[in-house]
Amino acid sequence: MGALHEGHLALVREAKRRASFVVVTIFVNPTQFGPSEDLAHYPRDLASDLVKASAAGASAVFAPDASEMYLDGDETRVRVGALAVPLCGQYRPGHFEGVATILAKLFVLGGDAVALFGRKDYQQLAVVRRMVTDLFLPVEVVGHPIVRESDGLAMSSRNAYLSPEERSRARALPSGLEAAHRLFADGERDADILRSAARAELEKVAASIDYVEVADPSRLAPYGHGRVGARALLAMAARVGTTRLIDNMVLGEEPPPSGVASGGRRGEEPSGRDRAS
């Protein structure tokens, strides 16, 4: 959606390693925004994006108008079922239908391709993988590790909305992941305890929590009150001030956001296709 940051540019550089021709799509997709969401004032800076994309290795930027992607009379939508229901699906009705629809269009236009997505939008990545599989689209979907600021905050175009005070409080999201990671690393497998540890960090800074959930990493089904598996997705969405932020990690698979407990794997390039599929 543009307003490119280092997380996006890491995707461009990884794409360049995988393919000779790299297209960056920049499109603030209206169908994935709810009526009360931030479509109108979503950060946009195409001139700056073109410079950044080019410097990172993009061969082309595809930045269509909404009227080019949604033709006059457009009324076709693509939806993915169960994967779009939990987590953000509960709080953003229609969001993943908008995402699946625009990506189906882009994939049809793009033809055979490798497509890179950041793992910050973990549920989006799962939805896209499912859609590509189900519709037989000739696309290899690759997830890229989350790129973070030095204090662990996941990079996001929406971080630009944060005041300095909010920016400081936003650190609670990766802190929540770290708290749960420490417990998990010590052998804790109770879903309630892992969730509560992450939630407590958000509550410390009075973030308005949409959800903090522990879920199956493949099916995204929340674990409820039982024990989690050897890998467990910890995912959260919360508002700091009016800015909605999301973050996640796969416990048992990934290093924590600040890399403290992992021996510094943060920032390492993925060794191949990621394992989220």
Place this chain on the structure above:
Amino acid sequence: MGALHEGHLALVREAKRRASFVVVTIFVNPTQFGPSEDLAHYPRDLASDLVKASAAGASAVFAPDASEMYLDGDETRVRVGALAVPLCGQYRPGHFEGVATILAKLFVLGGDAVALFGRKDYQQLAVVRRMVTDLFLPVEVVGHPIVRESDGLAMSSRNAYLSPEERSRARALPSGLEAAHRLFADGERDADILRSAARAELEKVAASIDYVEVADPSRLAPYGHGRVGARALLAMAARVGTTRLIDNMVLGEEPPPSGVASGGRRGEEPSGRDRAS
């Protein structure tokens, strides 16, 4: 969906005139059948279909299993909005979503193509055109005139369900089209009068009517109680015995089913792309 009849074979022959490589897809698509519909006993005769398709000029027949078109865990669906709502959409919830989904899959697999559809399933044709346009699929959709039995009954695999007595009563569907056509040809433009004339023919044989509707041929919106335009879709669905039959014609554009009032254009090949888009 197989159980090939002359209507299907006319599509194969027309395809052969338009392309060097013609694929016939034969797939009784489970997602387009409602829970109380005839999926289980829909007519199937693949051995006979292969012989007929080959004789009509097919280069290949694609007849996958349901598990090949709907992979394990499949949950992606394609839906078209307003065009799928009226007419059969009112009586077959989910039907056009199943149609759009399977055709999106087939079109992605098929790549650049011309795709032929019979105009008997007029609403299906409109839905497919819209989906192809909206998703930028590289497919030219061509509608083919309805192929009819000598007494005017539209050919359909479901005609095989009819007893001899029901087969005779089923003639009421094209009779209804003819009645409305005669009025239209004499200048009648009142939607209620046109609808009633067609409906009366169905009532004569005690058919159980789902709908008889006069609608805009492009948007499929029913005309209600007003005056129709220079072209008007007359569409109907009715049960004769337990067999659901559909039929339609575009008043002001097409000859009536038996060709009586038109100087015998019935059976004529289309002169180019049809005008239903």
